[in-house]
Amino acid sequence: MLGIKEAVVMACAAGLSALPPSEMDRSLKDYERIVQVGYAQNPVEEPAPGPKRRGRRKQSKARNLLDRFRDYSDGILAFMRDFAIPFDNNQSERDLRMMKLRQKISGTFRSFQSFVNFCRIRSYVSTARKNNVSALDALQRVFLGNPFIPDINTS
Numbered sequence: 001m002l003g004i005k006e007a008v009v010m011a012c013a014a015g016l017s018a019l020p021p022s023e024m025d026r027s028l029k030d031y032e033r034i035v036q037v038g039y040a041q042n043p044v045e046e047p048a049p050g051p052k053r054r055g056r057r058k059q060s061k062a063r064n065l066l067d068r069f070r071d072y073s074d075g076i077l078a079f080m081r082d083f084a085i086p087f088d089n090n091q092s093e094r095d096l097r098m099m100k101l102r103q104k105i106s107g108t109f110r111s112f113q114s115f116v117n118f119c120r121i122r123s124y125v126s127t128a129r130k131n132n133v134s135a136l137d138a139l140q141r142v143f144l145g146n147p148f149i150p151d152i153n154t155s
Contacts, residue, residue, distance in 0.1 A: 003030070004080050005087050012083050019080045027080060031073065038066045124148075 004019075004027045011019050019027065042062045059067075069076065079085045109115040124147075128138035131150050138148045 001031075001076075003027075004077070008080055008083060008087070017083055024080060028073075028077065031069075031077065035066060035069050035073075038062070038069070042066060 007019060007023055007027065011023070018024075042060060044063070045057075045060065079087045109118065124142075125135045125138060127150055128135060128148050131148070133148050141148050
């Protein structure tokens with residue numbers, strides 16, 4: 001994965017918007033090979049002796065992760081097909097962290113409307129920061145009747 005990320009960084013620096021098809025094919029084959037090695041190193045566990053149990057057998061966490069890597073490879077590797085898709089989801093997690101922290105500290109929001117208002121303000125401030133506008137400046141502009149509106153054509 002980190003090798004693919006490095007190839008994406010180099011291709012992006014070269015002005016490309018996606019990896020060349022030959023590079024994508026090679027990366028996909030490497031990815032699939034690594035997943036197969038993972039399956040070989042994490043075989044299905046034999047059932048415990050005793051009476052036969054009904055339903056699906058429980059798998060190890062490693063095996064579940066391998067299944068996800070196999071089943072969701074298109075989503076996992078989307079960053080190599082479209083450079084607008086980030087390699088990780090750290091920004092999404094950072095955007096949600098404050099809301100989860102507030103829920104943890106105060107227990108919950110007093111009303112659904114206060115939750116909606118909180119989310120709107122956090123979204124506005126987050127969007128402003130992503131567009132290099134300080135949170136304080138963005139909030140001042142709201143109260144002065146000139147809110148910050150991001151340009152949707154720049155990506």
